[in-house]
Structures are given as structure tokens and as C-alpha cells.
Amino acid sequence: MTMPGTGWQQLRQDEEPHSGAAVVELDATEGLRDWVGQQITHARAAAVAGSPEERWSDAHQRILDDHPYSSDVINPGYGGVGAPFGCVRCHDWDGVTEGRGNCVTVLALAHGYGFDD
Numbered sequence: 001m002t003m004p005g006t007g008w009q010q011l012r013q014d015e016e017p018h019s020g021a022a023v024v025e026l027d028a029t030e031g032l033r034d035w036v037g038q039q040i041t042h043a044r045a046a047a048v049a050g051s052p053e054e055r056w057s058d059a060h061q062r063i064l065d066d067h068p069y070s071s072d073v074i075n076p077g078y079g080g081v082g083a084p085f086g087c088v089r090c091h092d093w094d095g096v097t098e099g100r101g102n103c104v105t106v107l108a109l110a111h112g113y114g115f116d117d
Helices: 032-046 052-065 104-112
Strands: 096-098
Touching: 032 052, 032 104, 052 104
Parallel strands: none
Antiparallel strands: none
């Protein structure tokens, strides 16, 4: 189904996008950001004071803190129903958070701590 006035097409699971189409997928794994925070806490607790592991844990925490999530979201600008949450930093649309789910930064941190999407 093509969204009127947008040129965007929302596909059913059994449909293929037309040739040259940009496909946008959302990762809406709820609680992933909290899980990453727990992994960072565990890694920091296991690290020796002043070690590179402790500094990496601190850096990861700063990165995570810079990507807060909000559940006060609107559907993404491309139409259709989005995720029930989004990253305030990455999914900002003129001051409003779009419901795009987990941002690529949190997904990258999660991957580093063993999350396999």
C-alpha cells in the first residue's frame, strides 16, 4: 500500500519492495537499552581501577547516557506505525521523538556486549 502524498510504500510480510526502493526496518526490542546499561555496570564492576577495561566501561556509559529513549513518540515521518519508543538524540524530528525503536548506537553497544539481533 502506498501512503498518499508520500511516495512511501508499507509492505506486507509476503510482499517484496519495488526495484531501487529503500527499505527501513525498525529494531523494537524493548528493554535493550536497559540491558546494555546492566552489561556496562557488570563490566565496570569486574574491571581493575584505572585499567583500560574500566575506561572503556566509562566511555560506553557516557555513550549510552547520550542516547536517552522516550516513549512519548510520534509515528515516523515516512508514515505507518512505528515502535512505541525512540532515541531522543537519533530519532529527533524537529524536537519530537519518532518511534523508530533502538538507535544504531545502542544496537552497536549491545552487539559489543553479546546481543545477537
